[in-house]
Amino acid sequence: GAGVSQSPRYKVTKRGQDVALRCDPISGHVSLYWYRQALGQGPEFLTYFNYEAQQDKSGLPNDRFSAERPEGSISTLTIQRTEQRDSAMYRCASSSSPGTKTGELFFGEGSRLTVL
């Protein structure tokens, strides 16, 4: 697509429910990143993929968080048993850079999660 697309844009859920956030990167982009951004803060790294391989998941806060990118394109970030502290903007970004060099990241509009 023309840009990075994320869905849903807004998600309100009750504590304890599972949520799945979807990211459709720019067509052909090799790398895909997930970040979480609290209000007034910079994006906080969660995890990233090269193609379908998850290269680094050191930023995932705990084992309730997981991500996949099974065919090297669309990615899903899943949060199980949501808690109020999970409320944040979740941002996906993609990059065309191959190999080990980081290039320009193209961010999506984000998915705003609110856990009641």
Added chain:
Amino acid sequence: GQQVMQIPQYQHVQEGEDFTTYCNSSTTLSNIQWYKQRPGGHPVFLIQLVKSGEVKKQKRLTFQFGEAKKNSSLHITATQTTDVGTYFCAGVSSGSARQLTFGSGTQLTVLP
């Protein structure tokens, strides 16, 4: 782990004044990027610096990468109201596997 700090956190300037934001990393960086996020928007890439001591200009914006590759700055000359937003630096530690760590940002307000 790697930490990237930015100062100031907030800056209010009168239109036409200059503005500078500073970025410092706890580790040596292989490269540094700068992003701008307008209110309600998403981060948008501005530039990437790779070489020690590198200076790049984009119209009224001047970006510098420190000699030790642990700090960077963004300077805007003669600010305009269109410069309003939050400016983030983001760095990749030398030797790390491409994890891009963002600073906390500097929120710029330009008063007309």
